[in-house]
Amino acid sequence: MIDSIKSFMGWFFVTGDPMIYGADASIALASIGIVAVLTYFKKWKWLWQEWLTSVDHKKIGIMYIIAALLMLFRGGVDALMMRTQLTLPNLHFLDAEHYNQVFTTHGTIMIIFVAMPFIFGLMNIAVPLQIGARDVAFPFLNALSFWLFFVGAMLFNLSFVIGGSPDAGWSSYAPYADVEMNPGVGQNYYLLGVQISGIGSLATGINFLVTILKMRAPGMTLFKMPMFTWSILITSVIVVFAFPAFTVALALMTIDRLFGAHFFTIAAGGSPMLWANLFWFWGHPEVYIVLLPVFGIFSEVIATFAHKTLFGYAVMVWSMVAISLLSFITWLHHFFTMGNTAPVNAFFSISTMLIAIPTGVKIFNWLFTLNKGRIQFTTPMLWALAFIPNFTIGGVTGVMLAMAPADYQYHNSYFLVAHFHSTLIAGTVFGIFCGLHYWWPKMFGYMLDETKGKWSFWIFMISFNVCFMPMYFLGLMGMTRRMYTYPAGLGWTPINVVMTIGAFGMGAGFVLMAYNIIWSAMHGKKDATGDPWNGRTLEWSTASPAAEYNFAHIPEVSERDAFAVTKEKRKAGNAGTVKSYAPIHMPNNTGIPVIMASFMFVAGFGCVFEWYWMAIPGVIGVIACMIARSFVYNDHHYISVEEIKRTEAATGRLS
């Protein structure tokens, strides 16, 4: 009996590596610490009522961002472990298997559990405010999306202490990822964790599409929307049409692994190439899901701090539309070398290069927005300005990779790795940091410290270049991705040393940013006006942080940059008419999303270990929650005029 328990524990928990034991201990200590603090300060009820059951888009946005920052820390530690291992030839900091797991979790976490939720967080905060709405179209679904993402991320992260991590790369290619070559639970964690959070992403796409199409303030036609809202509208369309393909791909591989089907196996007629096609049919649009929103953020920030309206508004919109269409017909460029015919490669080569045209148009529009502007070098503006040249380098090397014959040289080398980090860090990461600093006062009512913000920017941006510029040359010198060590004497060592220094520099920049967040929480400058940056769009017209109902009166819009226009009118002495308040209709908080997502976690965990006694009750719990929700009729309340008056008076806005 005791022996069988011992052998179960030895298999269930990951053992043998001191670093894992360290992680076990720190997870246990952190969990105990959180529980102790919540209990000591009697905050459980507060946590449940104010956060876990909240359907307020602003709070959901903040929860998304907190979770994404934690995941960024984990993904960053993965990156530093890889860089440590590769600093010098023949190091044994990580063994081959552990290294495979680390690059797999690094990639998956950074894309699925950092980039997407961070962007979802920022759009939750900004989009309803920018269009003058009181919430998203489906607040309940919005909460459910967040909790599905959250439990998906938790399930995926559990893998490194319980059962073992996936090790087939974030793209999880068959047949290696299938059950014949890759038995054990690691790959199941990948499939189910990503699947659960993907369902949440699809729901977010639908939610924001309807919100933006149907809930804009009176007078705000599509072509008067702020550019960030436009970027989210287009991104939502991509999410709706790309994610179901990934849902299917993940489900098929799960069925392969759990029920012995033959979609991607080599035996019994399966087609490993089918996985590559299905994965990248989602995977390439996914690149634009995490890029278009930051294009929107940069458009807002550059216009705000150049104190000009955005140059070429309509062209900006149409170029994003063009990118979104092209993004669906380029997926094959991820595997030019896998035996396609020349005409097929030629088609995808050209479609890929075409994307450079609308993207280039956008770059020039940002430059022309800066032209003759009164540029103010705030922290968000620095991130935006650094994005332009750094991202362009990533774009240009992308065009190099798009040439199919040349790609036979670059494929799977560090040249490729440098390319996609140039786009994803200089694009997405700079963008989410930019948005974080820009909208921080709107989220919390105080500013992040500018001096510390600028220091963290310079350290991170310079280190990024120290890390990734040499990497292009390392790729051209022949080092391929995903090798866990390399022999001396190939001339790779100096570059690897420099890259590791750069990687730790980026880590230092991130730590400084985290310190800035903590410091500013205690000493940050209050934002009493609601408009600390002299902003141009409607989110700056309300208080910081915005009241539960966002706007006491729904704003009326007549032109682009609606708030800038209003401020000019006010200056000219046209203050507008004073209107009386009316009670505001708002959705109730509900515990169903978090409970339903917890059942989803149980079902997912059961499937990972093929414990159907656990998975089936989990699924039944999910369905029971859906039914329970269907019978809830009393799901709204009214905010009284007295309460609105009290809230508005507290921020000095009583009209």
Place this chain on the structure above:
Amino acid sequence: MTESTLSLHEKDRSKMPLEYTTEEGDLRIVGFWIFLAAELVLFGTLFGTYLVLQSHTAGGPTAKDLFEIGPVMAETIVLLVSSFTCGLSTIELRRHNKKGLIGWLIVTILLGLVFVGLEVNEFYTYAVHEGAPISRSAFLSGFFVLLGTHGCHVSLGIIWIIGILLQLGKRGITPVTARKAFMAGLYWHFLDVVWIFIFTAVYLTGLVI
């Protein structure tokens, strides 16, 4: 919730069918259409997968060996008739006839149950009697998952409509219950359209080629 430029003025809204008379109903119906668009991509991916793998029988039974037109026609007729009765239920909804609406929805889910029963029987026959389970070949994997996904959708639809029937019985036809019944109808017709593609791309193609 907020009024927007695109949504109707209250006066015009009151002239709309009941399910569109509140802004919330309007939003949810639009959202549901977008959800169906996503479902279209989901099934499209499954169809693509099936068609790629159709010839990958790995020496096992082929489509021609397995498929028989009789049970397939029975499933098809039952599901198409259920779509018709579902349409009748929407007509009764527009007439605000609670009894008619409930009656036709019950007929619809009964036909749905018959369909699911026939499909389960077909699966059972293939997997147990004909030696063609999901693990036999890539073709059968594609077949079972494509049809199984459709069958699961029908089954979930049945559970959903039962929930709506209970609410209709308790509350009668209100803007909220009307919206739910209308959306379930959209869902049901969508599954019927998917079946027409399955009938053509899976069964007819399989029997001929």
